Amino acid sequence: xxxxxxxxxxxxxxxxxxxxxxxxxxxxxxxxxxxxxxxxxxxxxxxxxxxxxxxxxxxxxxxxxxxxxxxxxxxxxxxxxxxxxxxxxxxxxxxxxxxxxxxxxxxxx
Amino acid sequence: xxxxxxxxxxxxxxxxxxxxxxxxxxxxxxxxxxxxxxxxxxxxxxxxxxxxxxxxxxxxxxxxxxxxxxxxxxxxxxxxxxxxxxxxxxxxxxxxxxxxxxxxxxxxxxxxxxxxxxxxxxxxxxxxxxxxxxxxxxxxxxxxxxxxxxxxxxxxxxxxxxxxxxxxxxxxxxxxxxxxxxxxxxxxxxxxxxxxxxxxxxxxxxxxxxxxxxxxxxxxxxxxxxxxxxxxxxxxxxxxxxxxxxxxxxxxxxxxxxxxxxxxxxxxxxxxxxxxxxxxxxxxxxxxxxxxxxxxxxxxxxxxxxxxxxxxxxxxxxxxxxxxxxxxxxxxxxxxxxxxxxxxxxxxxxxxxxxxxxxxxxxxxxxxxxxxxxxxxxxxxxxxxxxxxxxxxxxxxxxxxxxxxxxxxxxxxxxxxxxx
Numbered sequence: 001x002x003x004x005x006x007x008x009x010x011x012x013x014x015x016x017x018x019x020x021x022x023x024x025x026x027x028x029x030x031x032x033x034x035x036x037x038x039x040x041x042x043x044x045x046x047x048x049x050x051x052x053x054x055x056x057x058x059x060x061x062x063x064x065x066x067x068x069x070x071x072x073x074x075x076x077x078x079x080x081x082x083x084x085x086x087x088x089x090x091x092x093x094x095x096x097x098x099x100x101x102x103x104x105x106x107x108x109x
Numbered sequence: 110x111x112x113x114x115x116x117x118x119x120x121x122x123x124x125x126x127x128x129x130x131x132x133x134x135x136x137x138x139x140x141x142x143x144x145x146x147x148x149x150x151x152x153x154x155x156x157x158x159x160x161x162x163x164x165x166x167x168x169x170x171x172x173x174x175x176x177x178x179x180x181x182x183x184x185x186x187x188x189x190x191x192x193x194x195x196x197x198x199x200x201x202x203x204x205x206x207x208x209x210x211x212x213x214x215x216x217x218x219x220x221x222x223x224x225x226x227x228x229x230x231x232x233x234x235x236x237x238x239x240x241x242x243x244x245x246x247x248x249x250x251x252x253x254x255x256x257x258x259x260x261x262x263x264x265x266x267x268x269x270x271x272x273x274x275x276x277x278x279x280x281x282x283x284x285x286x287x288x289x290x291x292x293x294x295x296x297x298x299x300x301x302x303x304x305x306x307x308x309x310x311x312x313x314x315x316x317x318x319x320x321x322x323x324x325x326x327x328x329x330x331x332x333x334x335x336x337x338x339x340x341x342x343x344x345x346x347x348x349x350x351x352x353x354x355x356x357x358x359x360x361x362x363x364x365x366x367x368x369x370x371x372x373x374x375x376x377x378x379x380x381x382x383x384x385x386x387x388x389x390x391x392x393x394x395x396x397x398x399x400x401x402x403x404x405x406x407x408x409x410x411x412x413x414x415x416x417x418x419x420x421x422x423x424x425x426x427x428x429x430x431x432x433x434x435x436x437x438x439x440x441x442x443x444x445x446x447x448x449x450x451x452x453x454x455x456x457x458x459x460x461x462x463x464x465x466x467x468x469x470x471x472x473x474x475x476x477x478x479x480x481x482x483x484x485x486x487x488x489x490x491x492x493x494x495x496x497x498x499x500x501x502x503x504x505x506x507x508x509x510x511x512x513x514x515x516x517x518x519x520x521x522x523x524x525x526x527x528x529x
Contacts, residue, residue, distance in 0.1 A: 008357045008376060026357050028322075030348035072348045 011104040015082040033068040051093040057086035139455040142235035144215040146171030149241030149425030149440035151527035156448035158206040168209040177269030180437045187309030201529035218398035241424040242392025250388035252363035261366035262383040278382045285320040286381035292327040300333035305471040311346040325352040328360035341473030391427035405429035410487035412450030431491025439467045463487040470516035478513030
């Protein structure tokens with residue numbers, strides 16, 4: 001697992017049925033592109049998060065393929081309609097095989 | 110510049126007291142007391158002594174015998190200045206300008222009797238008082254942090270000792286460790302200062318501890334010169350610096366100095382160094398004097414006089430004046446306007462119209478300097494921004510090196526303007 005990776009998500013705790021809510025995610029990750037060279041001129045190996053998926057009660061909300069050009073500490077903001085109470089899950093897939101996961105409950109009042 | 114007050118007094122004092130002084134003074138020579146020997150106070154004291162030719166008596170009250178500038182202390186953290194080069198004494202102001210330099214704390218002001226009380230128990234009477242007390246930190250601004258924790262989690266936001274402590278902690282970080290900064294909410298001293306500090310911490314870590322991580326926890330949506338800093342951080346320190354803004358809990362942070370732990374809205378991080386720069390307010394004596402509304406002391410733009418007492422002027426970081434950022438450059442600019450106004454009120458000296466300016470330089474990496482600045486005018490309502498400038502993204506290395514050299518020249522000029 002890459003070092004110092006901290007996923008952060010901001011999800012409203014409550015919503016009304018059918019409301020469109022804004023979700024923000026931020027993950028600390030160096031996103032080493034594989035193109036950079038170190039001081040000795042050696043290529044620094046690629047190490048990025050290559051996929052990000054958000055699901056609500058198991059249903060995919062977004063599924064993003066990420067490329068080496070994406071900058072350090074990827075940030076996503078997206079809107080989602082919330083039909084009922086449930087769990088929003090988030091997963092980031094690292095080149096090294098690690099999967100970083102978070103989950104948040106949303107209560108529909 | 111040599112200036113012998115007593116010699117000049119012989120020629121001028123009788124004349125100015127008899128014919129020119131528009132106010133009735135308790136004694137022959139009007140007394141100006143300046144509290145605080147930083148960029149505002151030292152400049153004001155020096156100009157008053159210099160321009161009055163002995164027609165006013167100037168007392169400067171400043172607890173430090175050696176003043177270590179807060180400006181440029183980030184360059185010390187980046188390894189580009191030694192601490193010695195940031196220290197200045199008041200000997201020249203006393204010996205050559207005839208200023209009565211009193212190393213003591215001003216603790217209270219009796220504005221009816223026009224007397225400043227000192228911590229030693231002594232008191233100093235004034236005809237005009239100039240307060241330039243800088244900043245204090247607001248109690249409870251960062252839950253878990255107070256002055257007793259500043260050795261574990263330094264603020265390093267007043268020059269000298271704390272900067273040395275912070276740097277020693279950075280040098281002692283374990284390989285791949287985490288440096289965290291709790292950034293302050295607006296308004297605060299030196300708006301780009303925390304981000305220049307991040308740049309200089311990154312310069313030091315890149316050379317000594319390249320796998321280290323820098324985490325900024327910030328209650329603000331944005332900050333001064335943000336685009337310039339972020340471009341530079343990506344270029345010089347790719348991947349090292351992460352900023353958590355209010356979107357992700359940057360305004361809901363608490364610290365545990367004993368455990369070296371920070372809690373960002375429920376996410377706990379272990380850190381190796383934590384630089385806590387708390388929310389700020391005017392230096393205590395401004396509050397004790399009853400000259401503040403909220404956190405700061407409101408002033409009139411034309412002469413920096415207090416809106417609550419025309420016999421008192423407030424300069425620099427402590428003043429609520431309008432559009433100028435809280436910076437040494439601003440305080441120095443305000444001090445010149447104030448000195449002219451005070452001299453005009455106490456003697457027949459000509460008063461120059463109030464014109465203000467500011468420039469804030471920041472160093473993103475060695476020889477990669479940027480700046481932002483503006484000119485200002487006095488309106489009824491406030492000191493109002495007229496026009497300004499800012500470095501552009503993607504400037505070439507030569508331009509950036511020129512900007513850095515310009516800042517070195519400024520440091521020499523302002524410290525000469527303050528300390529003679």
